[in-house]
Amino acid sequence: MNRSHPPAPLDPALDAAMLLRRIGFGALALALPLVALLSRRAAVLLVPIAIVLLVIAALIEEPGRFLRILRDEVLSRPGLILIGLVGWAFLSLVWSPYPSGGFEKATNMTIAVALGFLGLSALPERMRSSNLNLVSLGNGLAALVALGLIIFALVRSTEPPPAAVERGVSIVLIMAWPALAWLLSRERGLSALGLAFVITLLALTRFDDGETIPMIFGAVAFGAVTASRADATRVIAAIAAGLMLLAPLLPFLLAPLITALPNNDSDLAQAMWIWADVIRQSPIELITGHGLDTVLRGRMSGALPPAAPSSLLFETWYELGLVGACAAAAGLYFAIRAAGRMAGALAAGGVAAFTTAFALGALGFGPLLPWWLMTLTAVILMFGAVARGQYRTDRPAVPLRMRAASPIRPKAGRPPSAA
Known part of the structure; x- marks a missing residue:
């Protein structure tokens, strides 16, 4: 007589945790890119709310696991590097001439x-x-x-799309990498190809704003890691960290070269000469930096020429000096190497996302703005979530020796068949 198993008891707390997690992750993955096209503060508002919901779900479900992983994350090598970088940013406020603005940026x-x-x-x-x-x-x-909003703006008038749309497009572009990685990890090649086609069209609309070239760099990194994961990841990590660490050499190398070109970019050459003059005039600040937020405030007060470089490389060295640049280079190197160790297509997508973000910052795209920091946080969380959604176990194959050593026993009452 077969006895049916009793139904599993309902757990309201577990159901509530699953619902909160779905709402929180949906706010990051679904709501953020859409709402960002309508509101300029979408990332600043949605990302903290979504993470709070995820934390509440974790505390309801497994509070011990959450606290243990949090401790391990904070005490890991990348975690300690990030904490050290933030601590140095706060310490730089001691000698910064604009401590109030620097405090907001450090916060x-x-x-x-x-x-x-x-x-x-x-x-x-x-x-x-x-x-x-x-x-x-x-x-x-x-x-x-x-794409529809951009086409509509072009058809209706010659004015550019609203600022919220432009900022939203930037968020959509950087968030495309975890989306493509997820589709490829599930072997949905046609869906990934369609998404890549739409993202390519969208990236081409941002050529004048300097976002097309970083997306191309990201695509090159994606292809390189797909072809040779270990070597490409090592090379890309070394290039990014090396550029961050050796950035003060760039103005002395590039300024004469740009000036010597027949069709040179006078604005870029002037920016490089200004950077070189800053290094010559402030050799001690090359170690300590001038303090956080001194680039923007310096332009406004006249301490820096308006044509000074607008780049993550220049801002890191000018504000945080050698100490901050070393911490940033180390964090970038270990982050790219860790991304390259993810499974399957996630490695290519993660390295491509870091490459795109670094290229955007190096080419002067809004470094350390609150909405951009929140967007990068969301992208990192989505890669972490996609990594936890991969198949982790495969059915083990039985070795041939074990098959030979364990003969098939016939069922009772039935003689073995003759060979």
């Missing part, structure tokens, strides 16, 4: 780092595919809506 960095630690620690050990499908769905819908 934004601290919030982004803290949210990153909390969000990664709050992710479950196994992410549901239904949640992760929102990554590609949200990015694809947002890309189509952004």
